[in-house]
Amino acid sequence: MTFNIHQDYSEDTGIRHSKYSETSGEDFYHDKLNEIFYGCYTRNEVLELVLDGGDDGYTPSFLDESIGNLVYDFTLDVVKTMLHIVSDWEPYWIDEIEKKTYPKWEERRRKGEQATITKSHGAWYRLINGVPEKRVWIVYTEEQ
Amino acid sequence: MLSPSDWLSITGIAVSAIGIAVSALVAIWIVDTLQKKLDLTHQLKDHFSKEVLAVREQYRNLVRDLTGSSQRPKQIVNNFKMTGIYANDLLKLLNTQYGTPTEILQPFQTELLSIATECEEYNNAYRRNKKFQYRKVTIEAIREFEKKHDRLFYDILMTIYNE
CATH class of the missing domain: 1.20.5 (Single alpha-helices involved in coiled-coils or other helix-helix interfaces)
Incomplete structure (x- = not known):
C-alpha cells in the first residue's frame, strides 16, 4: 500500500505535538498512521510512505514523533521490515529517520518511556508479544 | 633524367x-x-564549484535570517525545504561525477532545522504562524552549528578538485 503524506493526509504538516499545531506528528500518528500500518501488518503488506509532493516542508519533529510512535508500538524489527519510506526530493529525511528516530524510539520502547501526548486520542494498536491490541495506551491528563 | x-x-x-x-x-x-x-573538465569543475558556493550562500542567508530578523515559523521550514532540494539535486550530480557523498550536507538539511524548530519560541509562534525572534540561547546554538559545519562546503570542493 502507498500512502503519500501530502496528498493523503495534509498538504500542511505541523510540528511534534497537537498542543502547538494542527496536523502535528502526534495527530498524524493517532489519526492515520497507526491504523494504516496496523492494516498493512495484518495483511502482511509493506507500507510505502511517500514524503514527496506539496509545497510545504516537514519539520524534523513531525517525522520523528509520528514514525517514532510507530516504532514504539510495533517494534523496530517490524517497522524496518514493513515500512518503506520514499523520498526523491528530500532523501535526507530517510537517513535522519533511520539513523536517529529508529534507534532513539526503540531505546524508549525497551525502557518503557512512552510518548508524550498533548490531547486525548481514541484507542490505537500496539503489538503485545507479536499480537496487535487496540487500547487507549496513554491517558491524557492536563499535566502532560 | x-x-x-x-x-x-x-x-x-x-x-x-x-x-x-x-x-x-x-x-x-x-x-x-x-x-x-x-x-571542459576544468570548466565543469569550476561550474560545479560555483554551484556549491551558491548553496553555501543560501545556507548562510538562512542562518542570517534565523539569527537576525523576525520570521514566520512556516516560512522557515519552506525555505529549508527549497534549499534542501536544491542541494540534494546538486549533490546527486556531484556524486555521479566526482563521488561526492550525497549525505555530506545532511547536518544543514536536518540538524540545523531541528535546532531552529525544536525550541519553545518556535513552538509558541507556530499555530498562528506569527513572526517571532529566537532567544539568545537558540541563536548561540545556531551560530555554534554554523561554525562547526561550515567546513563541509570546503570538503565538497575538495572532492571536486581532487578528482
Missing part, C-alpha cells in the same frame, strides 16, 4: 615525409583534443 632508383628514393622520401606529417597532425589532434577535454 632521373633513374628508376632516384624515383624510388624520391618516393621513399615523399612517403616518409607524408608519414611524418600525418604523425604530426595526429599528435596535434590528440593534444588539441586532450586540451579541449581538459578545458
Whole structure:
C-alpha cells in the first residue's frame, strides 16, 4: 500500500505535538498512521510512505514523533521490515529517520518511556508479544 | 633524367615525409583534443564549484535570517525545504561525477532545522504562524552549528578538485 503524506493526509504538516499545531506528528500518528500500518501488518503488506509532493516542508519533529510512535508500538524489527519510506526530493529525511528516530524510539520502547501526548486520542494498536491490541495506551491528563 | 632508383628514393622520401606529417597532425589532434577535454573538465569543475558556493550562500542567508530578523515559523521550514532540494539535486550530480557523498550536507538539511524548530519560541509562534525572534540561547546554538559545519562546503570542493 502507498500512502503519500501530502496528498493523503495534509498538504500542511505541523510540528511534534497537537498542543502547538494542527496536523502535528502526534495527530498524524493517532489519526492515520497507526491504523494504516496496523492494516498493512495484518495483511502482511509493506507500507510505502511517500514524503514527496506539496509545497510545504516537514519539520524534523513531525517525522520523528509520528514514525517514532510507530516504532514504539510495533517494534523496530517490524517497522524496518514493513515500512518503506520514499523520498526523491528530500532523501535526507530517510537517513535522519533511520539513523536517529529508529534507534532513539526503540531505546524508549525497551525502557518503557512512552510518548508524550498533548490531547486525548481514541484507542490505537500496539503489538503485545507479536499480537496487535487496540487500547487507549496513554491517558491524557492536563499535566502532560 | 632521373633513374628508376632516384624515383624510388624520391618516393621513399615523399612517403616518409607524408608519414611524418600525418604523425604530426595526429599528435596535434590528440593534444588539441586532450586540451579541449581538459578545458571542459576544468570548466565543469569550476561550474560545479560555483554551484556549491551558491548553496553555501543560501545556507548562510538562512542562518542570517534565523539569527537576525523576525520570521514566520512556516516560512522557515519552506525555505529549508527549497534549499534542501536544491542541494540534494546538486549533490546527486556531484556524486555521479566526482563521488561526492550525497549525505555530506545532511547536518544543514536536518540538524540545523531541528535546532531552529525544536525550541519553545518556535513552538509558541507556530499555530498562528506569527513572526517571532529566537532567544539568545537558540541563536548561540545556531551560530555554534554554523561554525562547526561550515567546513563541509570546503570538503565538497575538495572532492571536486581532487578528482
